[in-house]
Amino acid sequence: MLRRISSNFSSFQPITFKPGFNVILAEMAPNASDKHSRNARGKTTLIQAINYCLGGSLAKSMAPLGPTGWAFSLELDLFGSTVTVTRKVKGGTRLSLAYPAELTGALHPYLDENSTISVDDWKFLLGLGLFALDRVPEQGDRGISPRTLLSYVIRTEAVKDPLKIIPQQPAWSSREHVAYLLNLNWELVRDLSRLEEDSNTYKAIARATKKNLLPRALRPEPELMLELVEAQRTLEELSSRVNGFQVVDDPDGLISRADRVTEELKELRNDALVDRRMIELYAESIEGEQTTNDEGVGEAVAGLYSEMQRAFSPEALHSFEKVEAFHQQLMGNRRRFLASELERLRIQQAQRDERIRELTASRNSILTVLDAGGALEELSALQNECAQAAARVSEVEASLSNVRDLAEAQEGIRVQKAQLRQETARDLSTNRQKLDSVATRFDSMMQDLYNVGGVLTAEVDDLGFKFSIRVSTSASGGVTRMQLLCFDLTLMAESDELHHPGFLIHDSVVFDGVDPRQVAAGLRLINETVENVGGQYICTMNSNDVPDLVRGEEWFVHGTRRVVLDTERGGILGTSF
Structure with missing residues (x-):
């Protein structure tokens, strides 16, 4: 419970709060003119000052109070005793605490020699004392924040969705904190929201990989497998060459020898080609003569000779016999010459073939040495090329491993999400009776205000607990604000079962635009609720937002803690700034 708000400036009249209903009222003075207004009376500033003392950030509208030395003090119940915290408007990084002796053991470890405490430690103590929150989240931890919890009980903004403190609040944050306020396992929401974020990241990477939008290191697995096989093959070939490499003292001399041998082989093969052609011609010529029938030629010559006897003289025929004998002798000489040349060419060809074989073997030996080795600098270059190939294999293997790890992580996330969803469903089932009680109370409050049903539901989805509020009437601004009022009252009314400090603060904006009849019903509902639950x-x-029927009732008059007139200089703070 909050007990008192004061300041080090006497212009600010301290306000004492009591259990039950408390209202700070902006009123028109009897002699006020049309130029006066209930607005800008410091009502919101008062709530901001309370919020500031409870570890909140300094509102921009309060900043002008800093240079003049303003500080605010708030008395509140904490750990079963009354504690007074004082915080300077300017440079309020540390707060002063005044507390009874029985709290020395609990508070002393957080205080310095001047009995001041850091804002972070103060927020931790508030979380522990008001909400039973025993830890403060680290940066980026997505844990429960004491300040966010306080924003659910100190409303300076009338958001349309009561489950949020500001419209921009992330879904995971609202779900976590509402789950904590309802005493559910909020860590399930935290873990599922982390997994969902990781899952979305992996999905985005996978989509970009398929579309070749990422660096070559991340590509589809089949493409990486093909590249890996090719890179491994290249590495094996280079490694084999390195392992069989022979350092040659004079590689240039070997190349010259290989060139000379190649040139000689070329000449020998050219000569062999010519000889082969001559052998074929001589063999064909001898073969043709052997197939010729000598006797047939003689008969033909005899027949011709017989015919010539009738035409030539005996002396002429005698000369023809000599010609025939010469012809026979000439043909015999030709056959002997051809046979001799053919034999010579064949011997020469055999000798040449043997020389060609010797030179070919010699050249192959030289080329083998050159292919398997070379100068030392060539070996170094080959080793460097081999190292680059090995690095490429490692690079592709790493990329392949990353792609596979990505797929494995995605599958792992799916499994973890399924397990956490089951655990969330079990937690919801275990606490269903308590949640039904909360929903029934919320519905009862909406029935009191609008005579229509309202539901506060909880279910499970991929982000854990999903809460929603629905009312079976038009979603006007007034209805939306009364939903907020009923939700906050419900949490306070169920504070014995839930994590709640037992107090609730609403700025006047919560009642803006609400039908006077619902305002009256809402104020009565508030008074009845806090009286019943001791909140x-x-x-x-x-004052013009308070229906006359309510303003005259005893509980309202008794609960009015401060009336600030529109003629008062500076409103509640008593100073203009």
């Missing part, structure tokens, strides 16, 4: 409700209002 504390603090609000600020303009």
